[in-house]
Amino acid sequence: MKFDPFVAQIIIATDFNHFTTCDVRTSYLTLKNDSLLKPVDAxxxxxxxxxxxVKKGWLTKVKPSGKGFTRFIKTTKFDENVLREICEPTISTTELIDKKKSLVDKLNHYKTELLLNLGESEAYKELYTEFPELGNDIQPHYNKARDNxxxxLGKIKAIECLLNQN
Known part of the structure; x- marks a missing residue:
């Protein structure tokens, strides 16, 4: 069923029943937060x-006998779960594949960067062994490479965690 997710979000509230179109509109305009949206159009x-x-039988339309606004009342057929699904964004398979590819690309980039930094750390160790008198000059660079x-490594673990979760 194609349905406006903002309207769905408003009417699935358990305490929201026996409402008018204007009641929904007020909440809708607040949620939507679109200054170009005219209240009449909404x-x-x-x-x-x-x-x-109403056509699905989920709401009953109650017209007032005199003056007043038409009200809508939830029926026993009202299916909150279907409307809740409409509120939650769905991600298509291609979007998931694209996101996973992007994560794998980032993972590979970070692994390459880690290898470069490990090589840099090893080089500083070798330089210190070869030239111990430069220890004060080498140490800050070595510490920086180790911190990197x-x-x-933290970034790699975070991405791997995400990939393993999916």
Whole structure:
């Protein structure tokens, strides 16, 4: 069912029943936060969405006998779970594949960077062994390379965790 996710989000609230189109519109305008959206257009769009649920039997439309606003009441057929799914964004398979490829690319980049930094750390160790008198000059560079290794290793673990989770 194609349905506006903002309207769905509003009407699935358990304490939201026996409402008017204007009640939904007020919440809709707040949620949508679109300054270009005219309240009249929003009300028309919302009314059309509510009529979809009336046709499905999920809402009952109650017209006042005199003056007043038409109200909508949730029926026993009202399926909150279906509307909740509409509220939650769905990610297509191609988007998932693209995201996974992007993560793998980042992972490979960080692994390459880690290897470079490990080589740099080893070079500083070798230089210190060969030229111990330059220890004060070498030590800060070695510490920086070692810190970079730790930082990059953390990034690698985070990405691997995400990839293993999916």
């Amino acid at each position: 009300r028309r769009r919302i009314y059309a969405e509510l009529l979809k649920l 290794n730790t930082r990059i």
